[in-house]
Amino acid sequence: MMVVISMAIPAHSLAQSQIAYMGLEPDIVTNYLSGNARTLGFVRVTVELMLDDADNIEIAEHHMPLLRAIVIEIIGRQPEDKVKSLTGREDIRRTILQTLQQRLEEETGRPVVKDVIFTKYLYQG
Template structure:
């Protein structure tokens, strides 16, 4: 009888949910603290348009970062991020600005340029994604 009770106690402690939870916590990766950094004010710049007309684009941009340190890096280096994005937009033609498929390519180029700009200074690539929250062209 004593052996049965001892076996039951051993069995319950071995497979208890508390033991399983602590084992999962040990194997779990740190939870990412995703945050969004909005570039304020919106970016307004010109683009290449044929003829004597001047084309302009207005963009609202949010940058997704994974941690508070990445958020601080983006906040600190916002001017160079804005410069790289404005440079890329200024190189685009009217056809590229108005095309939806080209818009995705422009977004990817802006993301890579922003990460490269920060990488040159800090050695890290803190931006996970770049989102156009507003996209107006004329």
């Protein structure tokens, strides 16, 4: 599901920027590092990507396997206390954003992703 929003740039500029949103579907479901070696913790996250331009939707779709792999890898190596805290969740989100931007910059020459939004975040463990 994609949503395109037009956003006017300051009045002194006639240019327009179109922000687009793209969901990583299906939801990301992965294990995380549990404090107890005998139990597994898991997290289920619905991730939406804010793209800096609607023209980048095709680029993001092309790189979707890479984007999903990055998100799964980052969440999967987080400790339990970070997954379960609000500040930890924000740290995870920022790490995902920075890594996605860096990898897309390497692949395409521009960061493409403007922000990462968690619309659902469930954990157990």
